[in-house]
Amino acid sequence: MxxxxxxxxxxxxxxxxxxxxxxxxxxxxxxxxxxxxxxxxxxxxxxxxxxxxxxxxxxxxxxxxxxxxxxxxxxxxxxxxxxxxxxxxxxxxxxxxxxxxxxxxxxxxxxxxxxxxxxxxxxxxxxxxxxxxxxxxxxxxxxxxxxxxxxKRIKPDSQTQKTQRKIKGWKCRICGYIYEGPDIPKDFLCPLCGHTREDFEPVYED
The missing domain is CATH 2.30.110.10 (Electron Transport, Fmn-binding Protein; Chain A)
Structure with a gap:
């Protein structure tokens, strides 16, 4: 879907x-x-x-x-x-x-x-x-x-921002749920709030 x-x-x-x-x-x-x-x-x-x-x-x-x-x-x-x-x-x-x-x-x-x-x-x-x-x-x-x-016009596309730091997970901006792993599936839905991959931001290694 x-x-x-x-x-x-x-x-x-x-x-x-x-x-x-x-x-x-x-x-x-x-x-x-x-x-x-x-x-x-x-x-x-x-x-x-x-x-x-x-x-x-x-x-x-x-x-x-x-x-x-x-x-x-x-x-x-x-x-x-x-x-x-x-x-x-x-x-x-x-x-x-x-x-x-x-x-x-x-x-x-x-x-x-x-x-x-x-x-x-x-x-x-x-x-x-x-x-x-x-x-x-x-x-x-x-x-x-x-x-x-x-x-389309206001929300920044954080998924395409490049960085030299290593990603260890992804955090839902809406409810705080953390997906463990460097790559989050394109069709992933937050199990807590149901928001899509576009509402997740990277969590970097220290």
Whole structure:
């Protein structure tokens, strides 16, 4: 199976933030669709091993920043390629808050949507959250960033970067799983989060 075929699906790219007590975090997700009207509901999916997922299960509230075509890899890397368990992603940032006191991105976004979870479904590697939209606003006239555009235009091809250092394994940027060995199969899927080979980075010998 050619997993790149899935890149052609019309996903967006979003920064989802949530707050549980004094704990706050945000992550990148490419899964959000509107699934109902009256009341308006959306569905989002998060990796179960993500810190943001555990906080959302606790809080039941989230704010979705819809990234637009001005978003850069630095933005996606900050929110999506490091864990909130190890880094305070909001440190030094003075971000606006939604009506529930959850911060959202004020730049490189075209919309902000505040939601309350009404149902959760465990999908194994991910949890599907069905949520009622509590508030929403347009923040720019730019087009939303599509996942296919991220793959084609923004995401660097780390697999082709040459180095003199010896590779001993490959680490999933999404969940941290490590594949042992210098060569990772082209059709490899992460056993924890299901992401493809393109989301792995080399681990070098010391």
């Amino acid at each position: 050619d997993n790149k075929a899935l890149f052609r699906l019309s996903y967006g790219v979003f920064m989802l933030s949530t707050k549980a007590g004094d704990k706050i975090n945000g992550c990148i997700t490419d899964t959000c669709i509107q699934v109902a009207n009256t009341p308006t509901r959306v569905a989002i999916s998060l990796i179960n091993t993500n810190y943001t997922c555990s906080l959302l299960k606790e809080s039941g509230l989230f704010c979705l920043s819809v990234l637009d075509e001005a978003a850069t890899f630095d933005i996606i890397s900050h929110w999506g390629l490091q864990s909130g368990r190890n880094v305070d992603k909001f440190d030094g940032m003075n971000l606006p808050m939604d009506p529930n006191g959850i911060p959202y991105l004020s730049s490189s976004t075209c919309a902000v949507i505040s939601c309350k979870v009404v149902e959760q479904v465990d999908l194994g590697t991910h949890t599907l959250f069905i949520a009622e939209v509590l508030d929403a606003k347009v923040t720019s006239d730019r087009n939303p960033l599509l996942y296919a555009d991220y793959q």
